Amino acid sequence: MLASCASVIPHAPQPGLPPAETAVALGVRAGPSVSDLSLTEPDARAALASFRESCPRLMSRDDGSDLTRPDDWRQACTAAANWGAGSAVLFFLSYFETARVGDGKAFATGYYEPEIAGSRKRLAGFDVPVYALPPDLVRARPGDAEPLSNGKMPLGRYGTGGTFTSYYDRAAIEQGALMGRGLEIAWAADPVEMFFLQVQGSGRLRAPDGTVMRIGYAGQNGLPYTGIGGIMRQRGLIGNGPGQYSGSMQGIMQYIRERPADGRALMDENKSYVFFRELTGDGPLGALNVPVRPHSSLASDPHFVPLGAPVWLDLDRREASGLWIAQDTGGAIKGPNRFDTFWGAGDAARTTAGGMSAHGQALLLLPKGTLARLGVAQ
Numbered sequence: 001m002l003a004s005c006a007s008v009i010p011h012a013p014q015p016g017l018p019p020a021e022t023a024v025a026l027g028v029r030a031g032p033s034v035s036d037l038s039l040t041e042p043d044a045r046a047a048l049a050s051f052r053e054s055c056p057r058l059m060s061r062d063d064g065s066d067l068t069r070p071d072d073w074r075q076a077c078t079a080a081a082n083w084g085a086g087s088a089v090l091f092f093l094s095y096f097e098t099a100r101v102g103d104g105k106a107f108a109t110g111y112y113e114p115e116i117a118g119s120r121k122r123l124a125g126f127d128v129p130v131y132a133l134p135p136d137l138v139r140a141r142p143g144d145a146e147p148l149s150n151g152k153m154p155l156g157r158y159g160t161g162g163t164f165t166s167y168y169d170r171a172a173i174e175q176g177a178l179m180g181r182g183l184e185i186a187w188a189a190d191p192v193e194m195f196f197l198q199v200q201g202s203g204r205l206r207a208p209d210g211t212v213m214r215i216g217y218a219g220q221n222g223l224p225y226t227g228i229g230g231i232m233r234q235r236g237l238i239g240n241g242p243g244q245y246s247g248s249m250q251g252i253m254q255y256i257r258e259r260p261a262d263g264r265a266l267m268d269e270n271k272s273y274v275f276f277r278e279l280t281g282d283g284p285l286g287a288l289n290v291p292v293r294p295h296s297s298l299a300s301d302p303h304f305v306p307l308g309a310p311v312w313l314d315l316d317r318r319e320a321s322g323l324w325i326a327q328d329t330g331g332a333i334k335g336p337n338r339f340d341t342f343w344g345a346g347d348a349a350r351t352t353a354g355g356m357s358a359h360g361q362a363l364l365l366l367p368k369g370t371l372a373r374l375g376v377a378q
Contacts (some may be wrong), residue, residue, distance in 0.1 A: 011245050023101045023304045024066040026336055030371050031098030031363045044088035046308055050078045050296040050325040054308035057288045064302040065192055072367045096365040101304055106321050106337040110356030113284050114197045117189035118205025128188040131178055133219040133275040140164045155222025168219040169271040188336040194269050198274040202284035206289045216275040216285050221346040225272040225331045249354040283336045286328030294344030299328035304336040315360035
């Protein structure tokens with residue numbers, strides 16, 4: 001992955017990752033009062049709307065961070081559902097306390113919802129297939145393969161002899177391994193733009209007639225994600241010298257377009273391949289299966305942040321500082337205080353996300369009483 005751009009980070013869970021330590025195991029300390037944060041009314045109002053959408057999942061799912069239980073959120077979620085036009089800042093003051101996970105040192109990048117040229121039907125100039133999840137992509141039956149380190153069986157396919165094997169990698173799929181099976185839900189015009197849409201995990205396809213089809217993550221081929229920005233950095237292709245490129249998404253795209261054969265080979269080094277489904281509704285869906293919202297939603301590691309929880313970021317990038325809601329995950333968003341901020345769609349969102357690299361401090365907002373139950377001194 002790029003050190004300075006999460007626009008080449010997938011927002012779909014990647015298989016085979018070792019179990020992470022939890023927030024509780026790492027260590028949690030009480031933070032300052034919510035009243036000490038520079039929380040503004042517009043920021044709080046947007047966060048409250050996203051928090052409200054997350055509440056049904058917050059109260060029904062297990063928290064992988066070990067910080068909260070579903071019932072801990074009940075009082076705040078009940079209040080959120082009935083909160084009218086009153087102060088949103090007051091809502092967070094009334095129902096939350098802050099906590100610092102580990103040293104609280106945060107690193108945040110950005111992602112966005114790409115919009116690229118595409119069509120439901122194959123047209124002249126629209127030759128890049130957008131595939132649905134193949135029915136032969138399955139998990140191995142016990143005994144047919146070694147379990148992954150997380151205990152799950154690996155994804156792959158069964159051959160004609162009944163032997164389980166890895167699924168087709170990116171190069172094989174790009175070369176036609178899935179053609180003729182009726183899996184195409186749409187067609188894109190540009191293979192480079194489609195590659196980066198896969199990395200984002202969702203996006204929009206705009207047809208020549210102006211109609212828009214929204215697509216979202218349906219599954220992945222079971223092979224590991226490799227950040228091509230990291231490969232470029234290792235090879236000395238990123239930097240400020242002659243023949244080097246910017247470490248932003250825009251810089252990587254420039255390299256691929258200027259050196260098509262090398263660029264194609266570079267993209268194929270990321271063996272991971274994402275499959276899509278059509279989405280309906282007013283926004284791309286995050287890991288909680290609720291829409292992610294620009295300037296309000298972020299991706300985090302659910303081993304360290306309860307999915308659906310508010311997160312306060314105080315960063316060296318002013319536009320990324322403020323109150324966010326953890327509604328998404330990402331294959332490269334791993335570890336404590338690692339975040340990926342969502343900026344929406346369009347050129348401005350693409351520019352902001354593509355260059356986002358921010359450092360600072362992070363606080364979690366947890367329901368009042370959580371820290372006392374965990375035995376954390378206050």
